Amino acid sequence: MNDSCSETVRLMKLAIDQANLAMDALEVPVGCVIVHDGKVISSGRNRTTETRNATRHAEMEAVDVLLEQWQKNGLSMSEVAEKFSNCTLYVTCEPCIMCASALSILGIKEVFYGCSNDKFGGCGSILSLHQNSTDSPNNEVPLGKGFKCTGGIMASEAVLLLRTFYEQGNPNAPKPHRPVAVASDKNELELVHQ
Amino acid sequence: MMNKQFDTCEIVHIPEKEPHDLHNQPTEFVFASAIDPQNANHIVRRLNQIAPLENLRHVKRIQKKVLERGQVQLSVILCAASEGDNQLDSVPPALQELISSFQLSPFITKVCKYAATSKEEWQEQCKIWPTSYHPRTYNIDGITGFSDENSECIFKFMQSAMELATSDGVVVNAAVIVDPSAKQIISRARDQVFAWSTNKENSSIDSSCNRKSEFSSSDVISNNFATHESFQVNESNNQLKQPYTGVACLYPWQWAKQQLHSQSSYYCHPLRHAAMVAVESSAARDRYIFPSEENNGEKPLELDHENPSSTSSPAKRQKTVCTTVENDDDQLKARNQSSNQLLERPYLCTGYDIYLVWEPCTMCAMALVHQRIRRIFYAFPNRNAGALGSVHRLQGEKSLNHHYAVFRVLLPEEALHKCHTEVPQT
Ligand SMILES: [Zn+2]
Ligand SMILES: [Zn+2]
Numbered sequence: 001m002n003d004s005c006s007e008t009v010r011l012m013k014l015a016i017d018q019a020n021l022a023m024d025a026l027e028v029p030v031g032c033v034i035v036h037d038g039k040v041i042s043s044g045r046n047r048t049t050e051t052r053n054a055t056r057h058a059e060m061e062a063v064d065v066l067l068e069q070w071q072k073n074g075l076s077m078s079e080v081a082e083k084f085s086n087c088t089l090y091v092t093c094e095p096c097i098m099c100a101s102a103l104s105i106l107g108i109k110e111v112f113y114g115c116s117n118d119k120f121g122g123c124g125s126i127l128s129l130h131q132n133s134t135d136s137p138n139n140e141v142p143l144g145k146g147f148k149c150t151g152g153i154m155a156s157e158a159v160l161l162l163r164t165f166y167e168q169g170n171p172n173a174p175k176p177h178r179p180v181a182v183a184s185d186k187n188e189l190e191l192v193h194q
Numbered sequence: 195m196m197n198k199q200f201d202t203c204e205i206v207h208i209p210e211k212e213p214h215d216l217h218n219q220p221t222e223f224v225f226a227s228a229i230d231p232q233n234a235n236h237i238v239r240r241l242n243q244i245a246p247l248e249n250l251r252h253v254k255r256i257q258k259k260v261l262e263r264g265q266v267q268l269s270v271i272l273c274a275a276s277e278g279d280n281q282l283d284s285v286p287p288a289l290q291e292l293i294s295s296f297q298l299s300p301f302i303t304k305v306c307k308y309a310a311t312s313k314e315e316w317q318e319q320c321k322i323w324p325t326s327y328h329p330r331t332y333n334i335d336g337i338t339g340f341s342d343e344n345s346e347c348i349f350k351f352m353q354s355a356m357e358l359a360t361s362d363g364v365v366v367n368a369a370v371i372v373d374p375s376a377k378q379i380i381s382r383a384r385d386q387v388f389a390w391s392t393n394k395e396n397s398s399i400d401s402s403c404n405r406k407s408e409f410s411s412s413d414v415i416s417n418n419f420a421t422h423e424s425f426q427v428n429e430s431n432n433q434l435k436q437p438y439t440g441v442a443c444l445y446p447w448q449w450a451k452q453q454l455h456s457q458s459s460y461y462c463h464p465l466r467h468a469a470m471v472a473v474e475s476s477a478a479r480d481r482y483i484f485p486s487e488e489n490n491g492e493k494p495l496e497l498d499h500e501n502p503s504s505t506s507s508p509a510k511r512q513k514t515v516c517t518t519v520e521n522d523d524d525q526l527k528a529r530n531q532s533s534n535q536l537l538e539r540p541y542l543c544t545g546y547d548i549y550l551v552w553e554p555c556t557m558c559a560m561a562l563v564h565q566r567i568r569r570i571f572y573a574f575p576n577r578n579a580g581a582l583g584s585v586h587r588l589q590g591e592k593s594l595n596h597h598y599a600v601f602r603v604l605l606p607e608e609a610l611h612k613c614h615t616e617v618p619q620t
Contacts, residue, residue: 048564051477051481052477052480052481052542053473053474053477053565054473054542054561054564054565054566055470055473055474055561055564055565060465063465064463067461067462067463067464068461071461071462077449077450077451077462078450078451080450080462081449081450096560096564097556097557097560097563097588098556098557098560098561098563098564101446101555101556101557101560102465102557104446104447105446105447105449105464105465105557106464106465107447107450118593119593119594119595120560120563120593120594120595122556122560126591126593126594127556127586127591129556144447144579145447
């Protein structure tokens with residue numbers, strides 16, 4: 001029990017390392033790693049400013065690495081699906097509605113996240129897409145796949161990163177009409193994943 | 195002639211809230227009492243102090259009825275009542291006092307629980323007890339209706355999306371991102387779940403600005419629609435005859451069933467739904483036309499960061515980008531760089547519209563929130579996974595930092611199959 005706990009923290013620290021990379025690149029500091037058979041097989045961090053594509057969240061970045069890798073290795077789609085069904089994601093902030101849907105589409109096994117995402121969260125905060133498990137009656141195409149989801153892993157570290165980011169101001173963001181300084185954790189998280 | 199044809203097709207706003215059954219709106223119980231009109235001012239002032247209607251702000255405190263002989267009868271709401279509670283025991287002492295000092299005789303009645311979202315709802319509400327109705331304080335073009343000219347444009351862009359969706363054997367979803375102020379296509383994409391070329395850069399820009407033939411071919415399609423007149427799009431048409439299993443947003447989980455082995459030039463990517471690819475292309479276009487912010491000090495322009503629901507009028511933005519469609523990309527780029535003084539880069543897709551043949555799934559719909567799309571137009575609902583009214587309703591999620599307006603362009607299923615078969619060679 002303790003072992004799995006410290007292992008979870010170890011992996012979340014790697015996700016935080018990724019978030020720090022994002023911070024260094026003046027991106028909203030959210031990072032993640034994907035783990036298969038106890039091994040980190042992919043990592044990603046927010047890249048929305050650089051790409052000017054607001055969908056390039058850490059999770060999407062990490063998933064793209066895997067899809068490319070696995071298919072280069074000649075895996076078929078059902079094999080890719082099989083792989084994802086054995087993957088666990090560690091991400092510093094609750095996946096947004098888009099990423100949570102994507103993780104459900106991919107059929108990921110489990111997600112651990114740091115702080116919750118009060119504004120966009122798709123794993124309990126706004127929608128609960130991880131509980132989205134409905135098998136079709138005729139047993140053909142599923143109408144949704146759920147995944148196990150646990151929040152609050154190193155949440156204060158994740159929040160601290162975001163707070164630091166928004167306190168120093170995001171030089172790439174368009175000038176907001178209100179000061180960027182953050183009054184509370186809640187406000188701060190509202191700025192996540194922009 | 196064209197306008198006449200467009201009149202037969204409809205563009206329907208898909209509101210943020212599921213509309214209530216007009217004649218069966220949720221209600222709540224309140225205590226009310228008839229009062230002497232002479233005391234009305236005094237009583238209402240006092241009531242507002244001691245028993246404000248916190249959760250029923252849309253409900254009017256006073257109901258005025260004109261009786262048979264021209265007599266006016268006023269009734270006032272005293273306070274909320276819980277169901278089955280016809281005793282006044284729970285009423286605060288100050289209110290008890292008021293009731294006895296004016297010798298009121300309270301009775302229980304119903305009022306509508308939620309503020310009306312349409313004039314029709316409001317009219318029905320007032321039959322129960324008067325409410326106030328505030329039409330939305332913000333307006334995104336089109337919620338209050340489209341001009342003929344605008345609907346003509348909307349149909350052309352939707353037909354462009356349909357053409358794209360059916361352009362390659364299997365019907366897939368297609369997305370067209372448009373700058374409505376310049377009537378300019380920004381990017382267009384088909385689902386790329388099963389045919390994703392690794393050469394990303396290649397696929398991104400070509401589709402951007404220079405579709406000279408866009409309108410002429412769309413015109414032809416419009417006329418074809420016209421020959422199949424009076425589409426009766428009703429509820430029964432919500433069920434399309436074919437399953438369209440190639441449409442990614444309709445069957446997001448289908449990809450895993452494919453036995454397809456990847457080949458050298460094709461990759462499968464379960465997340466490359468048309469809307470995602472179109473967003474990526476629009477971002478690539480942005481990076482291409484406005485290469486670097488450091489160099490020219492250009493900052494993206496977001497007109498209404500703090501109040502995105504008032505959705506930035508594209509008219510405020512310079513129309514310099516891409517208004518001259520005949521240029522090739524390089525000329526366009528050069529022109530834009532030389533006119534940097536005039537040119538302001540929109541922040542992401544602020545002010546842009548997207549046309550989708552099918553209602554997007556939750557992933558795609560949220561991607562369009564992130565990218566700040568202004569309006570979404572789709573033709574067919576997505577009962578499996580649609581996030582704009584069918585399964586979820588993201589346009590009504592108040593917590594999101596951006597809200598787009600959503601419209602359904604009512605078209606018959608046949609429109610999908612007419613796109614190609616009947617376009618005359620030109
Ligand atoms: Zn996300
Ligand atoms: Zn989709």
